[in-house]
Amino acid sequence: MLTKEGCLGRRQFLWERLPEHIDWVLIGDRRHVQYFCNFRVNPVTFSADQSCLLLLQRSGEATLLADNFVRRTATETPFVDEEVIVPWYDHRHSVGNRDHALLKALQQCSSRWATGQGVIETEAVSHMIASVVAANVDFDRLPGADNTLGSLIRTLRRRKWPDEIEQLKLCMQACDAGHRAAFEVVRPGVTELDVYIAIQQAAEREAGCACVVYGDFRATNRKQYKAGGLPTRYELQSGDLFIVDYSVVLNGYRSDFTNTIAVGDPAEDQVRHFEACRDALLAAQSVVRAGVSGAEVYHAASEIFLQRGFPALSHHCGHGLGLEHPEPPVLVSESTDQLLENDVITLEPGLYVDGVGGMRFEHNYRVTNTGAEQLSHHILGLTSNG
């Protein structure tokens, strides 16, 4: 979970970056509501598609707005000063348009926004909600290059706070457990879906809760050397390479790391490809530290492929991790991003070669001023011997 200290700190950071005449902000992106107050519309509930709002005031107060069925999905304590929860459904009367419940909530706390000037998160606050508060909104863009509230918050999200890093570590522990399970289940005759289910189960047992597990759970082979996405009923065959590239989402935050497992004994060329990927990963890892450019990290990995007679790395070398996937910094050939202390990133070089198969290997890291703290601890290798 996010901490009260973290939420208050992030709000303080936001206020320091807003023009002085702004008295309040209205946030609509569910990721950002959580970032600032620890309330998440739980996606593994009946309210997955519904919205909520967070109103922050320069005076320091925070107000959560939601309908009663959205509020019920929370598994954590929101750190707010007031909750305006509108009873949309009471188990006695017919219901109206659920989306309109938030309008009532907004009207109920008008004293918080009807004086002074505010800004709204224009990317995520609906037109309906914006219309209600419009007379008090400063619609001029914020100063700076990233000149909307949404962009400002996305910029703040780059450097992870201690409570976010703790949350990410929980995701990574669950993801580690899934990778251990993958080595046990991958063999000829099982389906991609069998592997997914075994991983999901192991991750949920480790996390102690229901959670979303998504990613690529696909077999490749010498003929079909590229494949991605969710698992199918395809039955694994000896000679296949199974790419286990996935995220465990807990409280909105996510891990993202990969291993590739040989179905049956790996062939010599497959082992050579694995070694190239592993060494590319180590090369990328060795240059990671605050101040280095995303392009430099990409080229460190790609250079290993070129040295061994492979084409340059054909996809990103990695990206930032947090409430979204992918998020900056992106570690690509022409990236203008620079690594920051407390960026949490993934490194994931892969090779997809016609006649051999596809593979990818990946670890997650926290960027420090001197290097990279590895946060994932799964075994990398075509077999469990690494």
Place this chain on the structure above:
Amino acid sequence: MLTKEGCLGRRQFLWERLPEHIDWVLIGDRRHVQYFCNFRVNPVTFSADQSCLLLLQRSGEATLLADNFVRRTATETPFVDEEVIVPWYDHRHSVGNRDHALLKALQQCSSRWATGQGVIETEAVSHMIASVVAANVDFDRLPGADNTLGSLIRTLRRRKWPDEIEQLKLCMQACDAGHRAAFEVVRPGVTELDVYIAIQQAAEREAGCACVVYGDFRATNRKQYKAGGLPTRYELQSGDLFIVDYSVVLNGYRSDFTNTIAVGDPAEDQVRHFEACRDALLAAQSVVRAGVSGAEVYHAASEIFLQRGFPALSHHCGHGLGLEHPEPPVLVSESTDQLLENDVITLEPGLYVDGVGGMRFEHNYRVTNTGAEQLSHHILGLTSNG
């Protein structure tokens, strides 16, 4: 999946209900994008929190707007005439604010909305998007009591189309499989989470894909007779009643049915409570048909409880099922909703009694002009003997 015929039919229904001077509509609710064109932002992917837009024109054309990473999550073919897919991330360059990608998509298809007048789904189209098209939007409310585009679409969603009913049946088959698994796994010593995982696994195997399984997976007993929500690490004890009340979400649509399983042998009073719930369910089912009021269905069930010396049914007797949970009609004591042909509903009487425990039993149905077609086929009962 939804069919092309269904999507085109629903669009036709929508146009028939819109004033003649409206030339286009812009839809932002992801449920409604799917309803009209079969494109769903897959929640079991990295794009779960992102948006897309659907632009419909009276001339019959449909245009899907999304970023390239949202588009990639689709597991089905969208039924549209044009896709405007903006390359937000290309694996070579740094990325900007992902939410702004949709702005570019909207500008790229301006010929479709910059002439004539349109309406936007004010509940779900962001202020940012609305600002771009504002000069061509008719912001007057639509005629009728439900006077926004979002409310109109919600009204249309009541009666399910044949393709929706087929999709719902797939959800129910997967949910049936989970209930069969529950009878096998519930016993003293296993955790609520163990039961959840076994059910999730059985549902996913039946469905053949990763999907969201949410609901109540909680033990009650003589002391703690009320509990709801996602599973915990609590270990089941002999004498507990385990409420298995859950939904399987496939392509946005969901099942929702319940059974309650006794941990160990059920006691006599628990069997009496089960029989009252079962008979209340049968009583409610017996009055269901198009034209009956939601209140009448509630009272049919509640009356059984009163006859047997229990208090009136303390929660809803059921509600509509589809893209949302709950949705109209709601079957409650003061409901003004009337059942319609092809409403898909659930009936779920329960008893939560201090000193005995909590239980609930539930089936799903399609409403017909003469009665109810039962869509769920799990065994109702504290033991697998019913």
